[in-house]
Amino acid sequence: MTVPPGIADIRNAAARLSGLIVETPLIESPELNKRYGGRILFKPETLQRTGSFKFRGAYNKLSSLSAAERGRGVVAFSSGNHAQGVAASAAMFGVKAVIAMPADAPAMKIGNVRKMGAEVVPFDRFRDDRMTVVRPWLDKGMALVPPFDDPAIIAGQGTIGLELMAQARALGVSLDAVVIPCGGGGLSSGISVAVKDASPDTAVWAAEPEHFDDTRRSLAKGERVANEPGHTSICDAILTAEPGAITFEINRKNLAGAVAVSDKATAQAMRDAMAHLKLVVEPGGCVGLAALSSGEIDLAGKCVAVVLSGG
Template sequence: MNIDLIRAAAARLEGRTRRTPLLSSPFLDEIAGRRVLIKPECLQHTGSFKFRGAWSALTALTPQERAKGVFAYSSGNHAQGVALAAKLNGVHATILMPRDAPKLKVANTRALGAKVVLYDRASENREEIGVALAKESGQTLIKPYDNPQVIAGQGTTGLEIAQQADGCANAQVLVPCGGGGLTSGIALALEAKAPQMQVRPVEPIGFDDVARSLISGTIQTNPRTTGSLCDAIITPAPGDLTFPILQRLCGPALTVSDEDALRAMAAAFTRLKIVIEPGGAVALAAALYHPDTITGDTVIVVASGGNVDADLFTQALSRFGDGS
């Protein structure tokens, strides 16, 4: 993995993805005690950054591979990204999704034309099922994070941050982190374009495999795969490709509670008028409610996705609707 792969992905993504802005609010700055800049990838196609990596991976396939179709496993955001990228490229897609995935994510994936296969994430291993089904069908498996072209596509987010946050050289960049595709891609891009910025992964409490892996120096796993509202970033462990990048380039990881994520969702809606899902809100939650864990006078936050069911979003607003 290197910056050249990310630049090549950016060229293929030109005119296909949305260049999401950097947003700010004096109300959020006051809560955090510093300037907060938010990169709202919840405004990206399919409601998350995942379309970047999916398009990058799909367009890197050979014509023969495209003809056979693609297979992916995902709790929902990678699923939708692959489904849309496949549809736009005339490629058949099959997606393995957990039965307890948000209904909106499953419905959207099907609506985009992909075949959805469901599994029980509490008792079944999605990697094992995915590899077996992809081999059986002859389709190319596009992993949600441990794929060079996926990482490169996600890294284009970092290229944009470097351009948009010119003048914030010493800022820390907080990124919601599951398997590490977005975090490692951004870290690689910033290493080349804004090396003084420090990337820090953010995870839900109880699913802090990246935090523990960075401390121990070896890949650690989560003992369970359910039990947090942050479904988008609950993964078994960091990837074999992503972890060495995280280990080399990232600062210490941060963890936040589900309640903090809900508070951040309400704050983002109240102050910025954007919708973020729990997993996509953890970085903002860390910036707002754990300021002592961050250094510098500016923090850049990635709001990675906004695909949240209405009842959960209503819960966040009803509990924390004052946006504080």
């Protein structure tokens, strides 16, 4: 079995990314603090290179490949954010990138990927198997850059946790909890490793769209379970079939739990982010904020960090 990344891997990823990524700040809103009865600190990865956290993992993964492997090009599948991260990273390394994207992915994201020089291969997210779609390029020797279930990807996303904990210390606060959007689990697993290393008592929560709460149900059952077909959500960026094998192994040890949020709650969270934080956050990036209204996370008198993963 693949060895999950540890804190040393995340620190190495931070060194590779130094000078290339935006160290996104911690911000807060007096109005939201008042509403939730605690201190809520937001980490807006919407301000990150390519508009989401995904650049961190993608660049770290490409950095981990040998020059020969990179030279043959890279291939990925993504609904948009990972695609943009891979395309940007491939352009920086000067290598070819082929990215399979759902035909219904946001047109702006598809356009951005093409502008960065990557080839886009459309597919049907509900009917087509992603690995089957990219198989012809893998057979040509191109390296796969997975969206979440990969040690280098997880370590790259974990650099958010390093920043988050250092920024909290600089503010003189101890975090009672961290709430993280979750699709396949790469972001939550990576951040959880860094958070737990710095503060074992800090609770780490995942937030997922209703009907796509595979991590929540997997945690309850003690093993990976897939989402039931036939549902849709506005949270297109984090609609995955089931948790990753590596990500779930980390999350089952580190997470306090996972919260499923409705599209209605997510839409309200997007309005709150715009009104009180002056940030445009996409639905999938806002489920952590939406989870604060669930009543499942203790907020009263607490200091809680929420990752806004993309916009």
